[in-house]
Amino acid sequence: MKKFSSVFRSFLISYIVILIIPSIAGFMSYRTSISVTQKVSIENGVTQLQKSKEILERRMAEVEGFTRQLAINPDLNVLMNEKSSGDQANVYGIWKMLRSVLTFGQTNDFLQQFYIYLGNYNVILTPGSAYFRPEHFYDNFRYEDATLSEWKQAVLGKTHRSEIMPLRPFVNKGTATSVVTYLQSFPLDSFSGSSPAVAVVIIDEKTIANLMTGITDRYGGWSLISDAEGRTIASQGTDMPDMAKLAEDKHFDKDKTSQFYDDDLVITIRSDTNGWVYQAGIPRQVLLENANQIKFMTWTVTGIALAVGLLVGLVLAYRNSAPINRLVSVVKEQFGKEESETASRNDYDFLHGNIAEMIRNSNRLESELLRQVPLVRDAFLKRLISGELQSREEIFAAAAQANTGIYGHSGYVCIVQIQGYTGMDSVEILNELNAARLILKQTLLDLAGFTLATDWGSDRVVIVFASREAETGTEFGRTEIAALLDQLSRKAFDDYKITFTVALGDQFAAETEVNVSYEQAKQAIEHALHSNRKGIVWYDETRMESATYYYPLDMELRLIGTIRAGEAEEARRIVQSVVSLNTEQRELSVEMWHQLVGELKGTLLKLLDQKMFIESGVFESLKDRIISIQAADRRAIQSEIEEIANAMCDVVVSRKNDSHTRTVEQIKAYVGDHYSDSELTLYRIAEQVERPEKYISQLFKDVTGSNLSDYLETVRMDCAVKLLLENRYTVDEISSRVGYNSSHSFRRAFKRVTGISPSSYRQSAEG
CATH class of the missing domain: 1.10.287 (Helix Hairpins)
Known part of the structure; x- marks a missing residue:
């Protein structure tokens, strides 16, 4: 070490x-x-x-708007201005007034409980009934901290102008609660000690506190609403601090929106409308x-x-x-350096000096290799043309090694046969041919600006015309190639008296098909020499007799695969290709044609011998049609085979559609049985039908035209409507029964689907 x-x-x-x-x-x-x-x-x-x-504030504004509507209510004005005559009362007017105020509570839960006191009749009107003795009303609805006389004096006997009574204990038909009271005297411009009528809106603390559940449900903690004098309007939550102590704390800034107090973040907002103070305490650890x-x-x-x-x-x-x-150590050993010679030098300095020398040697070697590049490129082109390079990866690797390529993915292979030297093989003739090949390649380079050519024998040059759009913005087509070769022919003859015959194969569509185009060019040049044709000869212009038909195994397998997949258009294209290859590009004998037709019939019969076709109702008819195909009528064979393939594809597609319909019905049945489960997800449905999630989602939409999530929501809402009409469960219970985790989410979904809230829907149905 x-x-x-x-x-x-x-x-x-x-x-x-x-x-x-x-x-x-x-x-x-x-x-x-x-x-x-x-x-x-x-x-x-x-x-x-x-x-x-x-x-x-919006709800309270609606309450105030309600009292404004009462103030201009003609029925109420008539009742207020009438004079009571003993026990006589305007029963019809009171009944009419009751009907006119009956529906106010359906759109605002703050107006669920209110009453109107008429002083001249000493009667209290509620949405459900009329109390001709206020004490009877007070028996059911009273403040725990006020007697009947105090209530009459403070509520019924005074003039109120949009007055809000803070939170007070209240008894609602024997049930203890706390309420906030909104009071408004009529007419609105009353200033005397008493007024003809008073509207009193009783708002349960829970109704106000529900508006703050968004904070307490999410964070826990507490929330508080108080008026400008610090009196409590509504509160909710646990671990609420002593608000009086908090208000007196010098470290607590009342004007600050958010600040930490003990272990809570206290958020304070003051209303510019009525001066109310909204506060929420969020535990620090939750926040x-x-x-x-x-x-x-x-x-x-x-x-x-x-x-x-x-x-x-x-x-x-x-x-x-x-x-x-x-x-x-290796460098020292190879360069013969002794330990004593390098002891005073840094290892990196030692490596730097010797590696620099190796780089110089490498550069000299690289220069030598560059001289060999034309030979390497020529060898690459020969291997490509002869078909030695089988795969695209092998072609790309060889092209990178030769620092070349064919400049595109499609094109034509051309063979130039120099004329006038057949059968001559002396040294002088070979030298002349060598010079002629060099002249042709250089002339092509001058005319086209590039060359992808290689010598093939002593009197032939093979040229690859490929698309060079990515390199030069041009593309070689048959017209351009013919014009270029014609120009090359004229220039070679005019300047050097060289004549040649040209043959081109069909277009190749990929680098791996260059050899196929070359083989076609070879056949075309042989045909041209045999028939003594001059100029340019294209492969598709020659018709050659063939002893065998063309229907390889891979083409048969592709035809079988496309029919099994139900792809009728692709199957038709393959059939057309088989017929074209054996009629337009080959001259088949009658026996070979019969064998080809037999092979095609055998392919169709192999396909037909499968369960899906055997169980279909068209098995026998398809079998008879296949057997009855006659090889003699060549024109009708292609259309008949195409029609049979199309019919088989229809069977496959029909089976797929039936399978899809059964899967969708299975999904609907599962949703119908488990919609009340709040944990019902797309994953569980997919698990039940044993299909991928994305598959069933797209399948359901394709078959039904709607999303699976929308269908689940519709099922839940239909059930919710039935339960609301039965009137046996509360809204919270219904939300749980139809698969919602919270009543808030259920209410939002119900209103989005039906346009009204669940409570309003139930009340409208009862009405």
Whole structure:
């Protein structure tokens, strides 16, 4: 370890520095994330309280609007201005008035309980009935801290102008609760000690407190609403501090929106409308729960990372320093350096000097290799044309090695046959041919600006015309190639008296098909020489007799696979390709044609001998059609096979559709049985029908036209409507029975689907 110590220390120190820098950056990010998380949590709490305040003020404004509507109610004005004559009362007017105020409570739960006192008749009107003796009303609805006479004097006997009585204990038909009271005398401009009529709205504390559940349900803690004098309007939650002590605490700033007090974050918002104060206390540990999780995970991960990083640094320092030391030893040994000669030199300096020398040698070798590049490229092109390179990966690797390529994925292979030297093989003739090949390649380079050509024998040059759009913005088509070769022919003859015949294969669509185009060009050039044709000969212009038909195994398997998948269009294309290859590009004998038709019929019969086709109602008819195909009528064979393939694809598609319908029905049945389960998810439904989640989601929408989540919600709402009409359960109980975790979520969903709240729906149905 002694001889590794300097290099080892260098590596280890660098690793430690690299480890410390991101650790510092991580710590800064951690502090920032803690601060941001805390800020976001506080902002969320303030926003939630602000929303509760806005909703409450809107509801109270609706209550005030209700009293304004009463003030202009003609029936109430008539009753107020009538004079009572003993025991006689305007029963019809009172009944008419009762009907006109009956529906107010259906749209605002703050108006569920209210009454109107008519002083001239000494009668109290409620949405449900009329009390001709106030004491009878007070027997059922009274303040626990007020007697009947105090109630008459404070509520019925005074003039009230949008007055709000703070929270007081109240008895509602024997049930103890606490209420906030809103009072308004009529007419609105009453200033005397008493008024003809008084409207009193009794708002249960729970109704107001429900508006604050968004905070307490989410964070816990407590919430409080008080009026401008500090009197309680509504409160909710646990562990509420002594508010009087909190108000007297000098460290508590009443004008501050959010601040920590003991272990709670106290959020305070004051209403500009009525001066009410909205406060919420959120436990510190709940508020900073996310921040604490980040803190725990950060310290845990940082500790583990530091420990593992140090261990890895030690291992890497040793592992990386050992090869350098061995390299130094090898270099010393190879260059014959003695230990005494290098003792005073740093190992890195020693390596630098000797590696520089090796680089110089490498550069000289590279220069020599560059001289060999044309030979390497020529060898690559020959291998590509001859088909030695089988796969795209092999072609790309060989092209990279030769620092070349074919400049595109599609094109044509061309063979240029120099004329006039057939049967001559003297040294002078070979030299002339060599010169002619060089002239043709150089002329092509001058005309086209590039060359992808190689010598093939003594009198042939093979040229690859490929798309060069990515390189030059041009693309070779048949017209461009013909024009270029014609120009090459004229220039070669005019300048050098060289004549040649050209043959081109069909277009190749990928690098792996270059050999196929070359083989076609070979056949075309042989055909041209045999028939003594001049100029340019294309492969598709030659028709050659073939002793065998073309229907390889891979094409048969592709046809079988497409029909099994129900892809009728692709199956039709394959059939057309088979017929085209054996009629347009081959001259088959009658026997070969009959064998080809027999092979196609055999393919279809193999497909037909499967369960899905045997069980279908068209098995026998398809079998008879396949057997009855006659090879003599070549024109009708293609259309008949296409029709049979299409019919088989229809069977496959029909079976798929039936399977899809059964799956959807299975999903609907499962949802119908388990919609009341709040844990019912897409994953559980997919598990039940044994299909992937994405598959059943898309399948359900394709078959039914609606999303699965919308269908589940519809089922739940239909059941909720039935339970509401039965009137046996509360809204909270119904929300649980139809699969909702909270009544708030149920109410929102019900209103989104039906347009009204559950309570309003039930009341309208009863009415």
